[in-house]
Amino acid sequence: MDMLALLALVVGGLIWVYRAIKAPPPPPKMCLKYEYSLISPRIRLSDGRYLAYKIRGAAKKYAKHHVILNHGFCCSKDTYIPLSDEWLAERGICLIAIDRPGYAESDPNPNRSPKSDAKDIEELADALRLGPKLYVIGLSMGNYPVWGCLKYIPHRLAGLALVVPVVNYWWPSLPRELCSSVFSKLDLAERLRLHILHRAPKLAWMLRSWLPWPTVHSMLKKNPRAFNESDMRIMNFLWSLPAPDKDKIQQQGDYVSLHKDMEVMYGAAVLVLGASFVIWAWKSLTPPAPRICGKPNGPPVTSKRVKLSDGRHLAYREYGVAKGSAKFRVVVVHGIDSSKDFYLPLSQEFMEELGLYIVAYDRPGYGESDPNPNRTVKSETFDLEEFADKLQLGSKLAGVALVVPVINYWWPSFPRKLPDDALKRIPKSDARMLWISHHVPGLLFWWLTQKWFPSSEVMNRSPVVFSVKDMEIIMMMSQLPPGNEPNPCQQGDSESRYRDLKLGFGSWEIDPMELKNPFPNNPGMVRLWQGYEDRLVPYKLQRFLVEKLPWIKYHEIPGRGHLIIHETALCEAIFKSLLLGEEPSIT
Numbered sequence: 001m002d003m004l005a006l007l008a009l010v011v012g013g014l015i016w017v018y019r020a021i022k023a024p025p026p027p028p029k030m031c032l033k034y035e036y037s038l039i040s041p042r043i044r045l046s047d048g049r050y051l052a053y054k055i056r057g058a059a060k061k062y063a064k065h066h067v068i069l070n071h072g073f074c075c076s077k078d079t080y081i082p083l084s085d086e087w088l089a090e091r092g093i094c095l096i097a098i099d100r101p102g103y104a105e106s107d108p109n110p111n112r113s114p115k116s117d118a119k120d121i122e123e124l125a126d127a128l129r130l131g132p133k134l135y136v137i138g139l140s141m142g143n144y145p146v147w148g149c150l151k152y153i154p155h156r157l158a159g160l161a162l163v164v165p166v167v168n169y170w171w172p173s174l175p176r177e178l179c180s181s182v183f184s185k186l187d188l189a190e191r192l193r194l195h196i197l198h199r200a201p202k203l204a205w206m207l208r209s210w211l212p213w214p215t216v217h218s219m220l221k222k223n224p225r226a227f228n229e230s231d232m233r234i235m236n237f238l239w240s241l242p243a244p245d246k247d248k249i250q251q252q253g254d255y256v257s258l259h260k261d262m263e264v265m266y267g268a269a270v271l272v273l274g275a276s277f278v279i280w281a282w283k284s285l286t287p288p289a290p291r292i293c294g295k296p297n298g299p300p301v302t303s304k305r306v307k308l309s310d311g312r313h314l315a316y317r318e319y320g321v322a323k324g325s326a327k328f329r330v331v332v333v334h335g336i337d338s339s340k341d342f343y344l345p346l347s348q349e350f351m352e353e354l355g356l357y358i359v360a361y362d363r364p365g366y367g368e369s370d371p372n373p374n375r376t377v378k379s380e381t382f383d384l385e386e387f388a389d390k391l392q393l394g395s396k397l398a399g400v401a402l403v404v405p406v407i408n409y410w411w412p413s414f415p416r417k418l419p420d421d422a423l424k425r426i427p428k429s430d431a432r433m434l435w436i437s438h439h440v441p442g443l444l445f446w447w448l449t450q451k452w453f454p455s456s457e458v459m460n461r462s463p464v465v466f467s468v469k470d471m472e473i474i475m476m477m478s479q480l481p482p483g484n485e486p487n488p489c490q491q492g493d494s495e496s497r498y499r500d501l502k503l504g505f506g507s508w509e510i511d512p513m514e515l516k517n518p519f520p521n522n523p524g525m526v527r528l529w530q531g532y533e534d535r536l537v538p539y540k541l542q543r544f545l546v547e548k549l550p551w552i553k554y555h556e557i558p559g560r561g562h563l564i565i566h567e568t569a570l571c572e573a574i575f576k577s578l579l580l581g582e583e584p585s586i587t
Contacts, residue, residue, distance in 0.1 A: 040077070040105050043127040051124055052105035053077060056095045057088025064092030065158075066130040068121055071097065072140030073166075073261055076104040076249045079139065080238055098124065100142065102256035104248045110256075112264055114148030121145060122153045133158035141166050144265050168266055170198055184451060192452060194266055201263040205255060284446040287494035293368045299490045303340070303368050306390040314387050315368035316340055316361040320351035327355030328579045329393045331384065334360060336406075336500045337459075339367035341485035343477055345568040346575070354579060361387055365495035366488050375499055377508055397518060399525040401578045402552075403565050404534060406504050407541045410438050413513035413548060414541070422538040427464065429454040437505040444498055458536065459497065467533040467561030477566060517551040527553045527577055529570075531560035553577075555584060 042050040054077045060066060071079045077097035088095055099106035100117065109116055125134050135158050138146035143165035149157060169179045183191060196204040227235065250257050291298040293315075303315040317340040323329065334342050340360040351358065362369035364383065372379060388394070409419035423431045433456040436447050448455050457465050466474065489496045519525040530542045539556060546554040555577070557564060564570045573584035 040099070042105065043124055045120060045123050049101070049107040049109060050105075051101070051107070051120055052099040053124065053128075054097045056081075056085050056097070057083075057093045058091075060094045060096075060128060060130060062092070063094035065135060066094050066096065066125070067135040067137060068124065069095060069097040070100060070117075070121075070136070070138045070142035070145050071103070072142045074249060074258060075139070075142075078104075080241065094130075096124070096128065096130075100145065100261075102252055102260050104251065108252060108256035108260070110260075112260055114144045114264065115152050116148075117145035118148030118152045121149060122156055125156065132156065135159045135161075137161045137163065138165060139163050141261055141265055166265055169194065170266070180451070188452065195452070197262050197266040201259075201267050204262070205259050208254075208259070284450070285442060287445040287498070288492060290365065290371045290492040290495040292370060292491060299368070299486060301368055302486065303362075305368065306387060308383065308386050308390075312364065312370040312372060313368075314361050314364075314370075314383065316359050316387070316391075319344065319346070319358040319360070320348070320356045323357045323359075323391070323393075325355070326357030329357045329359070330575070330579075331388060331393065332358055332360040333384070334363065334366070336504075337488060337497050339485065339488035341367070341483065341488075343480065343566055345566060345571050350572060354575070356575065356579070359391060359393070362488075365491060365499055367486055367490070371491060371495035371499075373495070375503055377503065377510060380503075399519075399578050400527070401574055402526070402528045403574060404530060404537055404562050405528065405542075407537055407545070408438075408505055408508065409434060409541075410505070411508070411513060412511050414544065418544060419541065422541055425538065426535075427457040427462075429456050430458050430465070433459070433501070434505050437501040438507070441502040441506060444502060445494055448493075448498060465535050466563075467531070467535055469531075469533065469559060469567075470535075470561035470563045473563045473566050513545060513548040515549065517549075519551075523551065524553045524581060525578075526551065527555060527574075529555045529557065529564060529574060531562060531564050532556055532558045533560060534562045536562045 040052040040054055042052045044050055057063070069077075069079075069081070071077060077099045079097070081095070081097075083095075098121075101107065101109035101112050101120065109120075121136065125131075134156060136146055136149050138144075138161070140163070143162045146160055146162055146165070150160065167174075169183050183194075186194075193204060196207065293299045293313075294301045301313075301315070303317060305313040305315045307313055320326065332340075332344070334340060340362045342360070344358070344360070346356075346358075350356075363380065364370065364372035364375055372383075407419075409423055411419075423434070432453075433444075433447060436443050448459060463471065517526075528542065528546060530537065530539050532539055542554070542556075546552045557570065560567070560570070565574065570584075573582075576582040577584055
C-alpha cells in the first residue's frame with residue numbers, strides 16, 4: 001500500500017508538472033496592440049522590441065556623466081528619486097531611467113536574462129549616443145542587469161552602484177550553511193515561493209493564487225517589524241506623493257513583469273523542469289546507505305557481538321554478576337534514539353544482592369548492531385530469541401516488564417475516537433509525523449529532513465514533550481561523566497530512528513490486545529509501568545490496553561513522565577517487582 005501511494009504521488013506530481021510546462025503563459029497586453037497611450041520616448045532594439053526611457057537632469061549632449069537607472073521590483077522608470085533636475089544639471093549628470101522589459105511601456109522579453117538586459121542597456125546607450133562609457137545604477141531587484149553588465153559589457157562601464165541588491169540564495173559560490181541560515185529566517189510562504197521559483201518557475205506562476213507576490217502591505221501585515229523606523233517614515237512619505245502612472249507599471253500583465261523578474265532573479269541558469277522534479281523527488285525520498293560497523297567507511301566495532309543465522313551481528317553489553325552464577329538473567333531492550341549503553345541507575349551492590357545479571361543489546365541499526373532493512377515486530381522477536389540462545393540465557397520466558405511502552409494509535413482494537421482524541425493532544429508536527437509513519441512511510445525520510453515545515457518536536461528533543469520530572473532527570477544525566485560509548489545512530493538515522501518510527505507506528509502483523517496470557521498459572525509476571533504525566537505516551541491508551549488484557553499488572557506512577565527507568569528508586573522497584581514479586585511503594 002505504501003509503494004502504491006508513493007507511486008501515485010510521484011505520477012500525479014509528474015502529470016501536474018508536465019501540464020505546467022506545456023501550458024503557454026498568458027499573452028502580454030503590449031502597449032501598441034492594446035492601444036495604451038504612450039507618453040514616453042522609446043527606442044527600437046535590434047530584435048524589434050521597444051524600450052521606454054525617461055531623461056532627467058543635464059541634456060545628454062552636454063552632460064559630463066551619463067547614468068542609466070534600473071528600477072526595482074514592481075516599479076518603473078518613474079520610481080521616486082529625491083534629486084531635483086536642477087541638482088543633477090548643476091553636476092552635469094544626465095540620468096536615464098528605463099522601464100525594464102515587460103514593465104510599463106517597454107515591450108516584454110520572453111527570453112529575458114541578466115545577459116539580455118545588459119545587452120539592452122548597451123543598445124540603449126548606442127541609440128542615444130551616450131558615448132563609449134556610462135554609469136549604471138541598480139535598485140533592489142534591478143541589480144541583476146547590473147551584474148549582467150559586469151559580466152557581458154565591462155568595457156562600456158565607467159562605474160556601477162548596486163543599491164540594496166537582491167541576493168539569489170542558490171548562487172554556487174555562497175556557502176550553503178550561510179544561505180541556509182539566512183533562508184530559514186524567512187516567512188514560510190516566502191521560502192516555499194522562492195524554492196518553487198528556483199526549481200520550477202512555471203509552477204510558481206500556477207500557484208500565484210496560493211503564494212501571491214509579496215507587497216509592502218502584505219509584509220507589514222505578517223510582520224509589523226519587517227521594516228525599521230527609517231523605512232516606515234520613507235514609505236509614509238512616498239504614499240503621500242501623487243502617483244498618476246502607478247497603474248501603468250503592470251499594464252502589460254503580471255507574468256511579463258513581476259513573474260519574469262522573480263524567475264530571472266531566482267531561477268537556475270538551465271532548468272529541465274521534468275527531470276529536475278524527478279531528481280529532486282528521488283533524492284528527497286531516498287535515504288543514504290547506512291554506514292555499517294566494521295565495513296569500509298563505517299564506524300569501528302568496539303563491543304562484544306553475536307552473529308545471527310542470517311549473517312547480521314548484534315552488539316551487547318553486560319552488567320551485574322557473572323552470568324554463570326546469576327540467580328536472575330534479564331535482557332534489557334532499549335528505546336528509540338538509544339542503545340545498549342543507555343543510563344541504568346542500578347548499583348553493583350544492588351545487582352549482587354539480587355544475584356542479577358543484565359545484558360543490553362543494540363537493536364538492529366543502532367550502535368554497533370547491523371541494520372535489518374526488513375525489520376518487523378516478528379523479526380525483532382526472533383532476534384531476541386536467537387540472541388538469548390547464543391548467550392545461553394535459558395530456555396523460557398520467565399517474565400516481562402514493559403516500561404512506558406509506546407502505543408500504536410492504529411492498533412485495530414482501539415475504539416477510533418480514543419486514539420484520535422489522543423493525537424489531538426500532542427504537538428501537531430508529531431501528529432503529522434506519526435500519520436506519515438503509518439500511512440505513507442516512504443515519505444518519512446523526506447518529512448524528517450525537510451526544512452519547510454516543523455517536522456517533529458519529539459525527534460528534535462524539544463522540552464515541550466517532557467514533563468517537569470523528566471526535565472529534572474535530563475539535567476541530572478547531563479551532569480554524569482561522559483563515557484566513550486558510540487553514537488546510537490552512528491550508522492545513519494534511516495536504519496535506526498526512522499525505521500523505528502515506521503515499525504512502531506506502521507501496520508503490525510499482530511494486535512497486542514488479542515494476545516493470550518503466556519503465564520496462566522503464574523499471574524503478575526507481565527507488568528506495565530506508566531507515568532501519569534507522560535507527554536509522549538498517553539496514559540488513557542495504556543489504561544484501555546490493560547482493561548483489554550487484565551492479566552497485565554498495571555503500575556501508573558503519579559507525578560512522573562516518560563523517563564522513569566532513569567530514576568534510581570523506580571528502576572530498582574521495576575526490577576524487584578519483576579524478579580521478586582514485590583509490590584512497589586513509590587508515590
